[in-house]
Structures are given as C-alpha cells and as structure tokens.
Amino acid sequence: MRSRTRWLFALLVMSPACAFDDGNPWGQVTMSVSAGFDDAGRQKSDGLHTSKDYVVVLDNLDLGLVAATVNTSSDNVTLSFDPANPPEGYGLCHNGHCHADDGRLVDYADIEAELAGGAASGQSLVQLIDATPNLLDDKNVALGQCSDGCELGRGFLQTVGLQVGTLGVSGRVFDTRTPSRLPEAGLPLTGEIALDTTLSSAISGQVGRDDPAGIDVNVRLMAAAPMFDSIDFAAVAGEQTISLDALSDSDRALFIEKIRQELTLDVALERHDL
Amino acid sequence: MKKTIYITLLVAFLGACGSDDTNTSNTNNQTTEETPESEACEHLAEGPFQAVTAAADATGTLENAAYEHTRVNIALVDIDGGKGGFTSFESDGEGDFYFFLSADVPLKILDGSGADVAIESTTIGSDLCTDIGATHVVELAVGTYTLEFGPTTSTEVGLVHELAGAEHVH
Numbered sequence: 001m002r003s004r005t006r007w008l009f010a011l012l013v014m015s016p017a018c019a020f021d022d023g024n025p026w027g028q029v030t031m032s033v034s035a036g037f038d039d040a041g042r043q044k045s046d047g048l049h050t051s052k053d054y055v056v057v058l059d060n061l062d063l064g065l066v067a068a069t070v071n072t073s074s075d076n077v078t079l080s081f082d083p084a085n086p087p088e089g090y091g092l093c094h095n096g097h098c099h100a101d102d103g104r105l106v107d108y109a110d111i112e113a114e115l116a117g118g119a120a121s122g123q124s125l126v127q128l129i130d131a132t133p134n135l136l137d138d139k140n141v142a143l144g145q146c147s148d149g150c151e152l153g154r155g156f157l158q159t160v161g162l163q164v165g166t167l168g169v170s171g172r173v174f175d176t177r178t179p180s181r182l183p184e185a186g187l188p189l190t191g192e193i194a195l196d197t198t199l200s201s202a203i204s205g206q207v208g209r210d211d212p213a214g215i216d217v218n219v220r221l222m223a224a225a226p227m228f229d230s231i232d233f234a235a236v237a238g239e240q241t242i243s244l245d246a247l248s249d250s251d252r253a254l255f256i257e258k259i260r261q262e263l264t265l266d267v268a269l270e271r272h273d274l
Numbered sequence: 275m276k277k278t279i280y281i282t283l284l285v286a287f288l289g290a291c292g293s294d295d296t297n298t299s300n301t302n303n304q305t306t307e308e309t310p311e312s313e314a315c316e317h318l319a320e321g322p323f324q325a326v327t328a329a330a331d332a333t334g335t336l337e338n339a340a341y342e343h344t345r346v347n348i349a350l351v352d353i354d355g356g357k358g359g360f361t362s363f364e365s366d367g368e369g370d371f372y373f374f375l376s377a378d379v380p381l382k383i384l385d386g387s388g389a390d391v392a393i394e395s396t397t398i399g400s401d402l403c404t405d406i407g408a409t410h411v412v413e414l415a416v417g418t419y420t421l422e423f424g425p426t427t428s429t430e431v432g433l434v435h436e437l438a439g440a441e442h443v444h
Contacts, residue, residue: 041368042416049416051340051364053386091322099322099343176417177386226366 024274027152027207027215029070031127033162035221036138037061042225047174051229054182055174056189061136061223064165065129068219072155072207073122083108087115104261109202122155123148132168135223152215157205160267161198162219167259168192173233173242181234189233191244195256199265216270223263230258310436314374315403317345317434325349328359332384332420336362339421339433346433350379350423358424365414367437370394376432377407382422383414391419411438 042048047057083093090098090111097105128144174186199221205211233242236251247255326337327349339346339361350357363383365371373381378398383391393410400406423431 051366051416051418053417092316092320094316094320105343229364229366 024213025149025151026154026209026213027211028213028274029125029127029146029150029152029215029217031068031070031143031146031150031217031219033065033068033127033129033141033143033219033221034139035063035065035133035135035141035223037135038222038224040225048225048228049176050231051226052232053176054228054231054233055176056171056228057174057186058136058169058171060134060168060170062132062134062166062168063221063223064132064167065141065221066163066165067129068127068217069159069161069163070125070127070152070157070203070215070217071122071159071161072125072152073158074155081108081111081115087111102257102260107202110200112202122158123153125150125152132166152207154208155206157203157207157215157269159200160203160217160219160265161200162221162265163198164195164221164263166192166194167223169244175234182237187233187237187240187242189242189244191242191246193244193247193252193256193259195259197260197263199263201265201267203267203269205269205271212271213274214270214272216272218268218270220266220268221263222266223259225262227255227259227262230254310372310438311374311400311402311406311409313343313436314372314409314434315400315405317343318374318376318405318432319403321345323347326361327351328361328423330359332360332388332422336360336420338362338364340364340366340435342366342435344434345376348423348431348433350426350429350431353424355425357426357429358422360423361421363419363421363435365416365419368415369413370411370438371414372436372438373410373412374406374434374436375408375410376405377426377428379408379423379426379428379431381408381410383410383412384420384422386418388420405432 039048047055049055081087083098086093086098089101090106091101092099097107098111100106126147127150128146129141130144131141133139133141169189169191171189172186173182173189175182231251236242236247238246322344324341324344324346326339326346328351329336330351330353339348340363348361351359353359375381383393385391391412391414393412395411397409400409
C-alpha cells in the first residue's frame with residue numbers, strides 16, 4: 001500500500017511537469033510585421049523606370065494590411081505531389097518551382113504547405129493589423145488584437161498568411177520617349193486599387209512538449225518596382241491626371257496580377273523558452 | 275588487441291561521416307547546375323507556351339514578346355525576301371539577356387529610338403539540347419525594344435529569354 005502511494009505521488013509530480021509549468025501554453029506567438037519597397041534597380045536620378053519607358057516618381061505607396069495568420073495542423077501533414085503531374089492551378093513544375101496559372105513561380109515547399117493547409121484540421125491564429133503603411137518608409141507595422149491570446153495548442157506549424165487589402169499610390173509620371181506620350185511636365189498619379197489577396201509562406205516546426213513555447217514570427221513584406229510595368233500610363237491618362245480609379249476592368253485586372261507577382265513575403269521564426 | 279578494435283571502429287565511424295558529406299555534396303551539385311541554357315532547353319521543349327504574331331512593319335502597335343520562363347511562339351508574316359516581322363520586347367531588367375531561338379532566324383534588336391543594339395555574341399546550335407537553334411547575347415536596360423526577325427523561310431520561331439544572373443531569382 002505504501003509502495004503504491006509512493007508511485008502514485010511520483011506519477012502526479014512527474015507527468016504534468018510541462019503542462020503545469022506556470023500555466024504556460026504549448027506555444028506563445030509574438031508577431032512582428034514590417035513592410036517595405038524594393039526598387040529592383042529601377043531607381044535612377046529621374047525616378048523609377050518602367051519597361052514601357054515611363055518614369056514614376058512616388059510620394060506615397062500605401063498598402064492596406066488587414067491581418068496576419070499563423071496556421072497549424074493537428075497532424076504532421078507532409079502532402080507531396082509529383083512534379084510530373086502538377087496540382088490544380090499549376091502548369092510546368094521543374095527546378096524546385098511550379099508555374100502557377102496566374103503567372104507566379106511558386107516553390108515546391110509552398111505548394112506542399114498549401115496542399116497540407118487545405119487537407120488538415122488545425123488552428124488558425126489571427127493577428128489583426130488594420131494599418132496602411134507607406135512602403136517607402138519601410139517600418140514595422142503597429143499590430144492590433146491577436147486571437148486566443150496568441151496562444152497555440154499542440155500541433156505542427158504549416159503556414160503564415162498576410163491578408164492585404166488595398167494599394168494606394170500618389171506621385172507623378174513622366175515619359176522618356178521622343179515624341180513624348182505625356183505632357184513634358186508629367187502628370188500626377190493618384191488612386192487606389194483593391195487587391196484583397198492573401199500572401200502565404202510555408203513554415204515548419206512543432207508546437208508541443210519537446211519544443212520551446214516561445215515562437216517569434218517575424219513577417220517581412222516587400223513590394224517591388226516592376227509592379228508598374230503593366231500600365232501604359234499615356235493610354236489611361238486623363239487631361240490633368242492619371243487615376244488608377246479610372247482603369248478599365250482589363251487594365252485593373254492586369255495591374256492587380258502584376259502587383260501580386262511583385263509582392264513577396266518572408267517569414268523568420270525564432271523559438272525560445274518562455 | 276583492444277587498441278586495434280578501437281581504431282577499426284574509429285575508421286569505420288569516420289568513413290560513414292565522410293560518405294554522408296559526399297552525398298550531400300553530390301545533391302548540392304545537382305541543384306546548382308541550372309544555367310540559362312538548361313532553362314531554355316526545358317522551356318523550349320516543355321513550355322509554358324505563349325503565341326505572339328509579328329507585325330509586317332515596326333510603326334504600329336507591336337505585340338510584346340517578353341514572357342519570363344515561357345516559350346513564345348512568334349508567327350512570322352510576309353516581308354521582303356520571305357517571312358519575318360517585328361515584335362516589341364519590354365525588358366524588365368538590366369544586364370546581359372540571352373535570346374534563345376528555336377531556329378537560326380536572323381534577329382536584330384532596336385532601341386526606343388530605332389537604333390541597332392549591338393549583339394555581343396551569337397552561337398548556332400547547342401551542346402545541351404537540339405531545341406536551341408541559335409543563341410544571341412545582348413545587353414539591355416529596363417525599357418521597350420523592338421525585335422526584328424527575318425528574312426527566313428520559317429513561318430514561326432520559338433523564343434525563350436533569360437537575364438544572366440537572374441535565372442533563379444523567382
């Protein structure tokens with residue numbers, strides 16, 4: 001009897017050592033989000049050059065950020081695919097990437113994460129942002145509330161998503177061709193485009209007993225200058241201004257597709273004990 | 275005797291580590307062998323494909339033949355001396371561009387003011403694959419250029435372009 005009591009006591013002390021450790025969760029996420037602009041070598045002394053021979057001088061490039069998400073799955077899903085038989089939405093797969101139908105080149109790891117995310121149940125932790133940073137300032141973004149207190153249950157890290165709302169632009173556009181397609185003094189560029197897209201990046205790791213509970217998720221969004229390549233500014237210019245709001249449906253769709261191609265998301269994870 | 279066993283174990287252990295490194299190195303070698311030429315071979319053979327029609331003269335609106343990682347099939351039209359025509363090429367980068375053609379069709383590149391851009395080198399055929407008929411290397415900046423094809427007897431030519439040093443910055 002005494003022996004059984006001793007074993008029971010030892011079991012009670014030892015088994016919940018992790019779960020009862022000061023009430024810590026299995027995973028505590030701390031997010032940071034920064035957003036910036038990459039001139040991609042297009043910045044010359046007169047402004048950003050486009051492939052249609054225009055020069056864009058930007059005052060503001062305001063990107064509306066809605067939320068960041070950290071997605072986990074309950075199972076360690078490592079869905080793979082055969083590059084010789086690309087998944088739906090993709091064409092040729094080779095050299096570690098597939099050609100998406102919308103023109104993007106997507107790494108195998110991101111496609112696998114996408115497939116896994118759709119196949120497994122898990123947790124989706126939502127960090128609200130609700131900020132519209134000027135990408136030219138290249139700063140950290142102020143964050144809002146985080147669902148579930150930013151706590152993750154046991155599972156496997158799968159993806160980080162960043163929901164983007166609108167892109168607002170203000171600046172001035174000039175033409176480098178002779179004869180010029182625009183007034184010599186250029187035209188002001190204004191307007192806003194609704195992107196309503198979610199960028200996604202694969203992450204890996206486990207949330208559980210054997211892993212440090214602190215999870216710093218550092219999200220870095222970059223927008224690159226070639227996003228303006230799709231616009232023939234002279235063709236869409238009014239008398240006094242060039243307004244993105246006045247783009248035709250087909251020009252808007254082309255511009256949105258190009259912007260999406262030129263947005264890149266990098267995610268760095270740091271694990272530490274709480 | 276004991277010493278011999280220890281040495282044998284040590285040699286076996288080190289041998290195992292060495293063999294792992296070699297495999298990793300081989301794997302790495304396999305992933306770093308991609309070149310503009312090998313990319314062109316793949317895209318010329320497997321696509322994706324994009325159809326573009328050349329114009330008979332360069333004064334009108336020209337179709338853009340700059341599609342990254344794509345075989346652009348350019349339909350050539352009647353010109354003096356055979357088939358040929360003009361397309362635009364919107365360069366989105368700066369540096370040496372490789373123009374891989376599926377056939378040795380004459381190619382000239384003109385800048386925005388209509389002046390010839392010097393072709394740095396031309397190679398006929400390829401040791402890597404039979405899909406490449408000719409390769410031209412030319413230095414371009416960001417902006418719009420005109421490609422002039424022909425005259426030739428071919429009714430179509432395939433084009434894949436790669437920017438040197440940027441072939442895997444996807």
